[in-house]
Amino acid sequence: MDVISDIIVQGVQMLLVLLLAPLLTGYVRKVKARLLRRQGASVFQPYRDLLRLLRKEVVLADNASWLFRVTPYITFAAVWVAAALVPTFATGLLFNWTADLIAIVALLGSARFFLALAGMDVGTSFGGIGSSREVMIATLAEPAMLLIVFCLALVAGSTQLSTVSHFLASSYVGLRVSLGMALVALFMVAIAENARIPVDNPATHLELTMVHEAMILEYSGRHLAMIEFGAYLKLLLYVSLIACVFFPWQIALYGTGALSYAIGAGAYIVKLALAGFLLALFETATAKMRVFRVPQFLGAAFMLGLLGTLLLFVSRSF
Amino acid sequence: MHSLAFDVSHTLAGGLVLISLMMLYQDRLYSLLNVFALHALVLSLSVAWQAFIQDAPHLYVTAVIALVFKAIIIPVALHRIIKQLGIHRDIESAVGIGPTMLAGMGLVALSLVLMLRVTGDADPLAREDLAFALSVVLLGLLVMVTRRNAVSQVVGFMSLENGLVLAATGAKGMPLVVEISVAFSILIAFIVIGIFLFRIRERFDSVDVSALDDFRGERR
Numbered sequence: 232m233d234v235i236s237d238i239i240v241q242g243v244q245m246l247l248v249l250l251l252a253p254l255l256t257g258y259v260r261k262v263k264a265r266l267l268r269r270q271g272a273s274v275f276q277p278y279r280d281l282l283r284l285l286r287k288e289v290v291l292a293d294n295a296s297w298l299f300r301v302t303p304y305i306t307f308a309a310v311w312v313a314a315a316l317v318p319t320f321a322t323g324l325l326f327n328w329t330a331d332l333i334a335i336v337a338l339l340g341s342a343r344f345f346l347a348l349a350g351m352d353v354g355t356s357f358g359g360i361g362s363s364r365e366v367m368i369a370t371l372a373e374p375a376m377l378l379i380v381f382c383l384a385l386v387a388g389s390t391q392l393s394t395v396s397h398f399l400a401s402s403y404v405g406l407r408v409s410l411g412m413a414l415v416a417l418f419m420v421a422i423a424e425n426a427r428i429p430v431d432n433p434a435t436h437l438e439l440t441m442v443h444e445a446m447i448l449e450y451s452g453r454h455l456a457m458i459e460f461g462a463y464l465k466l467l468l469y470v471s472l473i474a475c476v477f478f479p480w481q482i483a484l485y486g487t488g489a490l491s492y493a494i495g496a497g498a499y500i501v502k503l504a505l506a507g508f509l510l511a512l513f514e515t516a517t518a519k520m521r522v523f524r525v526p527q528f529l530g531a532a533f534m535l536g537l538l539g540t541l542l543l544f545v546s547r548s549f
Numbered sequence: 550m551h552s553l554a555f556d557v558s559h560t561l562a563g564g565l566v567l568i569s570l571m572m573l574y575q576d577r578l579y580s581l582l583n584v585f586a587l588h589a590l591v592l593s594l595s596v597a598w599q600a601f602i603q604d605a606p607h608l609y610v611t612a613v614i615a616l617v618f619k620a621i622i623i624p625v626a627l628h629r630i631i632k633q634l635g636i637h638r639d640i641e642s643a644v645g646i647g648p649t650m651l652a653g654m655g656l657v658a659l660s661l662v663l664m665l666r667v668t669g670d671a672d673p674l675a676r677e678d679l680a681f682a683l684s685v686v687l688l689g690l691l692v693m694v695t696r697r698n699a700v701s702q703v704v705g706f707m708s709l710e711n712g713l714v715l716a717a718t719g720a721k722g723m724p725l726v727v728e729i730s731v732a733f734s735i736l737i738a739f740i741v742i743g744i745f746l747f748r749i750r751e752r753f754d755s756v757d758v759s760a761l762d763d764f765r766g767e768r769r
Contacts, residue, residue, distance in 0.1 A: 407556065407559075407560075408559055408560040408563035408564065408567075409563075411560070412563075412567065526647070527574075527646060527647075530646075530647060530650060531574065534570060534650055534653075534654060535567075537654055538566070538567065538570065538654065538657065541654075541657055541658055541661055542559075542563050542566075542661075544661060544665065545559070545563075545661055545665070545676075545677045545680055545681070
C-alpha cells in the first residue's frame with residue numbers, strides 16, 4: 232500500500248513539474264510585459280505555442296544526421312528527469328535517493344552536451360556560434376555550480392537534496408553568511424544557465440547576442456516544441472532548486488498525509504509566483520551584457536561559491 | 550552550537566571580506582568609492598554589534614568615527630578630488646581582473662588557514678574576527694598593488710585600515726584612546742595623501758604612479 236501511494240506521489244510530482252513549467256515561463260513573460268506597461272500575451276501562451284509546434288510539420292536539413300533528430304528527445308528527457316528529482320512540494324519521495332545534486336548537474340550537463348552537438352550538426356554558421364557560446368558559458372557556470380554544491384554539502388553533510396532540504400528547514404542552521412553567498416551564486420548561475428537577460432535574451436534573434444536561440448535555429452515542429460519545453464522545465468528546475476534548498480518552508484515531510492502534501496503544493500506555487508515576479512523585476516531592471524563580459528559575471532558567481540565554502544571553515548572552527 | 554550573536558558578527562565580518570573582494574572587481578573610480586563607503590558602513594555596523602555583545606560602550610564611539618569619517622567624509626572628499634583631477638573615467642589596473650580575483654581568493658584562503666592554525670585555543674568570536682580581519686588587510690594590500698592610479702591606491706590603504714579596526718574590535722579590551730588616535734592618524738594620512746595627489750598631478754599631469762617610475766629612470 233505504501234509503495235502504491237509513494238508511486239502516486241512521485242507521479243504527481245513528475246506531472247506537476249510538467250504542467251507548471253510552461254505556466255511559469257508564461258507568467259514571467261506576462262509580468263515583464265506588465266512592468267514595461269505593455270499588455271503582454273496570456274500566461275497560457277506557452278501551452279498554445281507548444282501545441283501549435285506539435286501540430287506543425289518537421290522541416291529537416293538534407294544533411295541532418297540521426298543525432299539531430301534524437302537530440303530534442305534526449306534533452307527533454309534528461310531535463311525532465313532532473314526536474315522531477317528536485318523536491319518541489321514534498322521531500323522523501325520514492326526516487327529521492329537518486330536526487331543527488333551532482334547527478335542533477337550531470338543530467339543538465341549531458342542535455343546541454345547533446346544540444347551543443349546538434350547545433351553544430353547541420354553545419355550552419357549560426358549553430359556553430361550558438362554552440363561555442365553555450366559551451367563557453369557552461370564551462371564557467373558548471374564549476375561555480377559545483378562549488379555551490381560543495382558549500383551546501385559541507386553545511387548539510389550530504390549532497391542529497393532531500394537531506395539538504397530537511398537540514399536547512401530545521402532551526403539548527405541559523406544565520407550563515409556562506410549560505411547567503413551560495414544563494415546569490417546559485418541565482419547568477421541560474422540566470423546564465425537559463426539564458427535569461429543579462430547573459431542572453433531568449434526573445435531576440437539578433438545575431439550578435441544570440442546564444443541559446445542560435446543553437447536551436449535549425450529546429451522546427453515537434454523537435455522545437457521538445458526543446459522549448461526542455462527550456463521551460465529547466466527554468467522551473469532552477470527555481471524549485473532555489474526554493475527547496477534555501478526556502479524549504481512548508482515543504483511536506485515523508486509520509487505526513489495528504490493534507491500536508493496539499494499545503495506543500497500550495498506553498499510551492501506561492502514560491503514559484505514570487506520567484507517569477509522577482510525574476511521579471513530583475514530582468515526589466517538590468518541590461519543585456521556583452522558576451523565577453525559573461526566570464527566576469529560567472530567568475531563572480533564562482534568567487535562567491537568559493538568564498539562561501541572557505542568561510543564555512545571559519546564558522547565550523549569550534 | 551550556533552548563537553545569534555556569533556551568527557550576526559560572522560555575517561558582518563564575512564560581508565566585509567566580500568565587499569573587499571568587490572573592491573578588487575570594480576573598474577570605475579566612482580563605483581570603487583561607493584563600494585568603499587559601503588565597506589566602511591558595514592565596518593561600523595560590525596563594530597557597533599561588537600560593542601553591543603561585548604557590553605563595551607566605548608566601541609560605539611569607534612563605530613560612529615568609522616561611520617562619519619570613513620563612510621561619509623572621506624568618500625565625499627575623494628569624490629571631489631576625482632572630480633577636480635578630472636579622472637572619473639576609469640582605473641588602469643596593472644593586472645587583469647580575473648587573475649586579481651584569483652589572487653584575492655588565494656589570500657583569503659591563506660589568511661583563514663593561518664589564523665585558524667595560530668589561534669587554536671582562542672575565543673571563537675575573536676578567532677573568526679582575526680581571520681577575517683587579516684584577509685581584509687591582505688585584500689587592501691592587493692588593491693594597492695594591482696592599481697596604478699594613486700586615488701585607488703588611497704582607497705586600498707583605507708580599506709586595509711578598516712581591516713585593522715575590525716581586528717582591534719574583535720580583541721576585547723582595546724582602550725578608546727588608541728582607537729581615537731588610530732582614527733585621527735588615518736585622517737591625517739588621508740589629508741597628506743590628498744595633498745600629495747595634487748602635487749603628483751601638478752608635476753606629472755597625471756595620477757598614474759607609473760609616471761613616477763619613468764621620472765626616476767626606472768623603465769618597465
